[in-house]
Amino acid sequence: MIKVEPRLETNWAWTTGAFTVAVVAGFAVSGLLVATSGADVFKAFSALFQGAFGSFKAITASLVKATPLILTGLATVVAFRAQIWNIGQEGQLYAGAMAAYLGSLILAGLPSVILIGGIVIFGVVGGALLGALAGVLKTRFRVSEIISTVMLNYLVVYLLSYLLAGGPWTEIGETVSYHQSAPVPEAAHLPLLMAGSKLHIGFLFAIVVAVACTILLEKTPLGFEIRALGFNPTALRSRGTDVSRTIVLVMAISGGIAAVAGLSELFGVGHRLRGDYLFGLGYTGIIIGMIGGLRPGGTVLAGLFFGGLESGALYMKILSGVPSALVPAIEGIILLFVLMAGVISRFRLVRVQNNG
Amino acid sequence: MGELFQEAILVSILAATVRIMTPLLFAAIGELVTQRAGIWNMGVEGTMLMGAFVAYIVVTAADSLVGAVLAALLAGALMGLLVAFMTVTLRVDHFVTGLGLNLLASGLTLFWFRSYIAGRPQPTFDGFENVALPGLSDIPYLGEILFTQRGLTYFAVLAVPLVWYFLYRTKYGLEVRCLGENPKALDVKGVNVAARQYCAVVFGSVMTGLGGGFLMLGFSDRFLAEVTAGRGWLAIVAIIAGNWMPKGVLLAVLVFAFLEALATHVQVIGVAVPHQVFLALPYLASILLMMGFKVRAGQPAALGVPYRRA
Numbered sequence: 001m002i003k004v005e006p007r008l009e010t011n012w013a014w015t016t017g018a019f020t021v022a023v024v025a026g027f028a029v030s031g032l033l034v035a036t037s038g039a040d041v042f043k044a045f046s047a048l049f050q051g052a053f054g055s056f057k058a059i060t061a062s063l064v065k066a067t068p069l070i071l072t073g074l075a076t077v078v079a080f081r082a083q084i085w086n087i088g089q090e091g092q093l094y095a096g097a098m099a100a101y102l103g104s105l106i107l108a109g110l111p112s113v114i115l116i117g118g119i120v121i122f123g124v125v126g127g128a129l130l131g132a133l134a135g136v137l138k139t140r141f142r143v144s145e146i147i148s149t150v151m152l153n154y155l156v157v158y159l160l161s162y163l164l165a166g167g168p169w170t171e172i173g174e175t176v177s178y179h180q181s182a183p184v185p186e187a188a189h190l191p192l193l194m195a196g197s198k199l200h201i202g203f204l205f206a207i208v209v210a211v212a213c214t215i216l217l218e219k220t221p222l223g224f225e226i227r228a229l230g231f232n233p234t235a236l237r238s239r240g241t242d243v244s245r246t247i248v249l250v251m252a253i254s255g256g257i258a259a260v261a262g263l264s265e266l267f268g269v270g271h272r273l274r275g276d277y278l279f280g281l282g283y284t285g286i287i288i289g290m291i292g293g294l295r296p297g298g299t300v301l302a303g304l305f306f307g308g309l310e311s312g313a314l315y316m317k318i319l320s321g322v323p324s325a326l327v328p329a330i331e332g333i334i335l336l337f338v339l340m341a342g343v344i345s346r347f348r349l350v351r352v353q354n355n356g
Numbered sequence: 357m358g359e360l361f362q363e364a365i366l367v368s369i370l371a372a373t374v375r376i377m378t379p380l381l382f383a384a385i386g387e388l389v390t391q392r393a394g395i396w397n398m399g400v401e402g403t404m405l406m407g408a409f410v411a412y413i414v415v416t417a418a419d420s421l422v423g424a425v426l427a428a429l430l431a432g433a434l435m436g437l438l439v440a441f442m443t444v445t446l447r448v449d450h451f452v453t454g455l456g457l458n459l460l461a462s463g464l465t466l467f468w469f470r471s472y473i474a475g476r477p478q479p480t481f482d483g484f485e486n487v488a489l490p491g492l493s494d495i496p497y498l499g500e501i502l503f504t505q506r507g508l509t510y511f512a513v514l515a516v517p518l519v520w521y522f523l524y525r526t527k528y529g530l531e532v533r534c535l536g537e538n539p540k541a542l543d544v545k546g547v548n549v550a551a552r553q554y555c556a557v558v559f560g561s562v563m564t565g566l567g568g569g570f571l572m573l574g575f576s577d578r579f580l581a582e583v584t585a586g587r588g589w590l591a592i593v594a595i596i597a598g599n600w601m602p603k604g605v606l607l608a609v610l611v612f613a614f615l616e617a618l619a620t621h622v623q624v625i626g627v628a629v630p631h632q633v634f635l636a637l638p639y640l641a642s643i644l645l646m647m648g649f650k651v652r653a654g655q656p657a658a659l660g661v662p663y664r665r666a
Contacts, residue, residue: 033464037471085451143646146398146451147596150589154639162632287459290452323470325463332460336438339456343446 019293022341026334033329034322044320048327051315052308058315059308060197064269066307068093070206071261072285073292073299074213079254080294081217083230086251088134088149089258090282091156092127094275096259097266098160099126101169101181101273104188112187116267119188123263124256130156131255135248145251153282160275169273181273190268202264206303209257213296216253226250258282280328287331291338306331365625369617370501374509377613378574379404379567381512383591384598384605385519386563391595392523393556394536395443396660398454401588402461403435403561407568409465412579413472415572416479425508425569432565435461436558444553447662458588466581480577484508484570506574508566515563520602532556536656539663549663564588590642597645600654608645612638 027045034041052062072089079086103122107115134152137143163169164179171182190200217223225246228236237243261281270277288306292299306327313324383400390397397403407428415424435457442453473479484506492503523529531552534542539549571587572579590612598604619634 033467037467085455087455137643137647141647142652143643144596147589147593147646148643150586151593151639151642154586155636158632158636158639162630165632166630283459283462286455290456321474323467323474325466325470328459328463329467330463332456332463335456336442336460339442339448339452340446343448 018341018344019338022337023334026330026337029333029337030326030330033333034326037322039320039322044316044322044326047319048309048312048316051312051319053312057197058311060194060199062304062308062311063203064198064200064307065311066303067200067203067206067268068261068265068281069284069288069307069310070300070303071209071264072258072282073288073303074206074209074296075254075258075261076286076289077292077294077296077299078213078216078226078257079250080289081230082226082247082250083233084135084138084247084250084254085144085146086131086134086149086254087146087286088131088152088255088282089261089285090280091149091153092130092255092258093262093265093282093285094153094156094160094278095130095255095262096123096127097262097273097278098156098163099123099259100263100266101184102126104184104267108185110187115185115187116190119263119267120260123259125259127259127262128252128256131258132248132252134255135251138251139244139247157275160273164273164275171272179274183272184267188267189271190264198269200264200268202260202268205260205264207300209260210296210300213257217296222246222249258285261285284328284331287335291331291335365621367497367500369614369621371504372617372620373610373614374502374505375574376616377609378506378509378512379571380587380591380594380609380612381606382515382567382570383564383588384594384609385512385515385602386560386567387591388560388595388598388600388602388605389519389523389532390556390560391659392536392600392656393532393553394539394656394658394661394663395439395553395557396450396454397436397439397443397557397560398451398592399435399439399457399461399561399588400454400564400591401584401586402454402458403432403439403564404568404571404588404591405458405461405465405582405584406431406435407565408572408583409469409568409579411569411572412481413468415481415483419481421484421573424573425566428565428569428572429562430565432562432568433558435565436561437554439561440554440557443662444550444557447664450660450662462582469579469581478578481573483573483575483577506570508570508574512570516602516606523602533656536658539658543663543665553663564591567591586639590638593642593646596652596655597642597649599649599652600656604654611641611645615641 031041034044051058053059072093075089100119100123103119107118110118130152134145134148137148138145164181169181171178171180190202193199193201193203217226225236225241229243229246233243262278265278266273288302289299292302309327309330313327316322317324383404387397387400410427410431411424414427415421439453439457442448443450486504487507489503493499523533531542531547535549535552543549568584571584594605594608594612597608615637619637622634623631
């Protein structure tokens with residue numbers, strides 16, 4: 001007789017295998033989805049991958065798209081590893097962009113290097129404060145961070161909507177207002193990494209943050225607390241750790257990381273504060289972090305991969321007519337399979353004696 | 357602000373409150389049963405979005421309001437089965453499951469929506485009409501506020517005492533409550549815990565899907581991406597703020613609906629406060645409500661804890 005029992009330790013090969021099966025299954029279901037829309041599945045997917053990774057230009061464009069996803073993914077990793085369910089990356093990203101924009105107004109006229117440094121500090125502080133707010137709501141007022149971060153996301157979006165549509169940051173055109181800010185000064189643009197591409201220094205930020213997250217989680221006392229908080233908060237408490245302080249700190253770090261995504265999109269890509277190109281980056285980051293196995297390295301890989309797909313989506317739309325919204329659908333489907341695979345990889349089949 | 361308190365406007369705000377309350381109430385009262393059975397379904401937002409979306413597809417493609425409502429119910433049931441499979445059978449963390457489901461719903465509806473309207477103007481539809489209850493609708497003020505509403509609104513309000521009766525006055529209701537407090541006791545008694553939890557999740561999700569369907573058919577004439585705009589989350593807040601009691605849930609839902617009704621009227625009247633302030637009120641209120649209700653006496657003890665036999 002064969003019996004299913006929990007594994008005592010996770011088996012690396014088995015986990016990787018389950019993960020691979022999940023991704024393949026996710027793409028198979030996504031293929032069915034394309035088929036239901038009446039398009040040629042093979043043509044759509046080959047256009048998608050070609051648009052993502054098919055040329056040097058496509059690859060640099062993919063790296064640009066991957067940058068905010070890696071960052072919001074890392075923000076997810078830091079919080080979720082502590083079993084703090086921060087889903088406020090969206091709002092924290094907006095807050096980061098807004099605070100950084102405020103910084104660019106205050107510091108206008110300074111030399112480029114100082115200006116950009118100041119913008120980064122403003123942005124990170126903005127996102128970290130919003131994250132910490134949810135942390136305080138959780139520790140002081142017992143408000144679940146899931147609820148508070150979702151609600152704060154909406155509040156921040158309405159604040160931005162006010163600032164850009166009638167509020168003080170609104171750019172007024174000749175006759176109409178466009179729900180966007182005036183362009184940021186050239187000196188505040190993030191420097192490009194390569195001439196002839198749009199790849200900007202924000203991508204380096206993402207990689208640096210990924211390395212920093214690895215060091216934080218694996219090599220520092222705070223990292224130990226984060227992992228212990230996720231694993232056994234009671235033990236951590238009896239060890240004398242101020243768990244409330246840790247929670248607020250983790251939320252601040254997570255918010256600060258998401259904020260980098262917001263400011264890097266604003267000063268590296270959009271060059272104007274506007275809601276549309278920031279929309280959804282925070283929620284997608286949650287998927288990226290979870291598919292990346294809540295590890296910084298895996299999150300970078302997942303970010304590069306899905307950033308590529310998002311970048312290739314337009315090419316796919318032009319070539320095969322399949323809406324570019326296929327990519328968020330693929331992300332959601334793969335996420336669900338990965339969650340299932342995560343469970344399956346924690347079990348094993350064993351042969352047991354049948355005692356009749 | 358003075359105009360707000362004119363009679364006609366006040367009546368209109370209150371009538372809108374009851375209408376706006378409907379989808380929230382369907383979701384909140386349904387998910388209340390799910391949560392009392394021990395399952396934290398965080399996928400309410402996504403389930404509602406799915407309900408709204410399929411209702412839109414059916415009403416525009418087949419021109420049938422009844423069909424659209426049935427489709428929303430079915431979509432809710434399928435989403436519920438998925439949640440139950442993940443949380444009860446696979447025992448994936450309830451929060452993670454819900455998040456995954458919301459993201460899935462958001463991606464799928466956007467893709468299907470774009471595929472559906474590709475290359476043509478977005479089709480619109482005529483939604484529900486008001487059903488004036490004979491006699492009652494002639495009562496001054498109250499008639500207009502309470503008894504001249506969409507048909508499903510009466511059903512949503514009726515669902516509150518029905519769910520209360522089920523939970524507190526029937527054997528199955530007692531067992532549902534026991535699932536959330538001490539599932540082992542039921543298991544020992546020989547009750548199939550998993551099957552009951554499946555039923556509770558599917559019931560909640562069907563109601564949530566119906567709420568999504570109403571959101572589409574009762575308010576609007578077209579689908580928009582992310583049309584639910586956090587209402588699923590407000591339903592969850594209403595359950596917590598209502599301390600897991602039907603009456604409390606109804607009260608919390610009324611607060612949210614009133615604030616939203618206020619916001620829509622303020623926009624029309626043109627008060628000198630940015631309208632975003634009013635639009636943000638329900639979300640702000642939800643955080644304040646949660647801060648005010650620190651005591652969670654009514655929270656089922658085993659809520660969110662995957663049940664496994666030792």
